[in-house]
Amino acid sequence: MTSNVVVAIDGPSGSGKSSTSRGVASRLGLRYLDTGAMFRAMTWFMLRDGVDVLDAQAVAARVNAPLIESGTNPDHPTISVDGRDVATAIRERGVTNAVSPVSAVPEVRARLLELQRSVIGEGGIVVEGRDIGSVVWPQAAVKVYLTADADARATRRAAEEGGSDVTATQASLLARDEIDSGRATAPLTMAEGAHHIDTTPYTLDEVISQVVALVAEATAAERA
Numbered sequence: 290m291t292s293n294v295v296v297a298i299d300g301p302s303g304s305g306k307s308s309t310s311r312g313v314a315s316r317l318g319l320r321y322l323d324t325g326a327m328f329r330a331m332t333w334f335m336l337r338d339g340v341d342v343l344d345a346q347a348v349a350a351r352v353n354a355p356l357i358e359s360g361t362n363p364d365h366p367t368i369s370v371d372g373r374d375v376a377t378a379i380r381e382r383g384v385t386n387a388v389s390p391v392s393a394v395p396e397v398r399a400r401l402l403e404l405q406r407s408v409i410g411e412g413g414i415v416v417e418g419r420d421i422g423s424v425v426w427p428q429a430a431v432k433v434y435l436t437a438d439a440d441a442r443a444t445r446r447a448a449e450e451g452g453s454d455v456t457a458t459q460a461s462l463l464a465r466d467e468i469d470s471g472r473a474t475a476p477l478t479m480a481e482g483a484h485h486i487d488t489t490p491y492t493l494d495e496v497i498s499q500v501v502a503l504v505a506e507a508t509a510a511e512r513a
């Protein structure tokens with residue numbers, strides 16, 4: 290009975306959205322959509338095209354040019370731009386530093402919103418980002434807002450990157466949070482009806498189990 294469910298997972302940078310969402314989708318046999326990867330793919334395209342990413346008009350003028358495609362298998366998610374696999378390229382520092390200003394351009398959000406909704410379609414999917422429960426799919430059966438202390442987020446991310454400097458990593462995460470929370474269109478916010486999970490004291494497996502339990506509860510309530 291979870292087949293058409295939509296699970297919306299939002300939260301600040303590095304709070305555990307991707308790992309939790311993939312784990313939940315895998316356990317429940319659902320699809321998975323990483324909307325951050327779509328914004329990163331758009332940013333990668335702009336940088337490759339030589340667009341000044343701080344010039345909102347220049348970004349808006351090119352917004353319809355790239356074909357962005359997301360594969361939704363949680364065990365092997367993919368992302369491509371004009372048929373080219375950009376899964377690794379979109380995680381590079383240049384994209385990470387430019388993605389928040391590009392994401393604040395209303396035309397970028399409008400184009401990707403349409404794409405995100407078309408992928409969600411009939412449901413059966415875990416979708417993660419910043420505005421999924423508030424804007425993209427406010428009718429989601431389960432909405433989760435993940436957070437973690439800035440120290441925990443930076444330590445986890447630095448370890449994932451193979452020992453990056455924790456202080457610099459934390460500064461980068463917090464800078465993105467500030468732009469993502471402060472933008473005029475679809476800012477990062479906890480959606481109405483969302484369950485807040487502070488992941489700081491929990492292992493990834495424990496957080497996945499908590500979300501799986503919320504999905505079971507919501508789908509049981511729907512059946513009753």
Ligand SMILES: Nc1ncnc2c1ncn2[C@@H]1O[C@H](COP(=O)(O)OP(=O)(O)OP(=O)(O)O)[C@@H](O)[C@H]1O
Pocket residue numbers: 300301302303304305306307308309325445446449488491492493494496
């Ligand atoms: N509950 C947890 N306990 C310990 N480590 C965790 C937990 N959740 C996630 N992690 C680890 O923290 C790191 C960041 O997690 P993840 O990439 O899922 O965050 P995110 O919110 O999707 O980040 P971003 O917004 O930058 O895409 C990863 O290395 C992940 O394995």
Ligand SMILES: Nc1ccn([C@H]2C[C@H](O)[C@@H](COP(=O)(O)O)O2)c(=O)n1
Pocket residue numbers: 302303324325326328329388389392393417418419420421465469
């Ligand atoms: N729904 C979303 C998802 C992502 N973004 C922007 C803001 C993030 O800083 C950036 C990269 O996302 P991440 O890979 O860190 O999840 O994309 C957004 O504005 N809305």
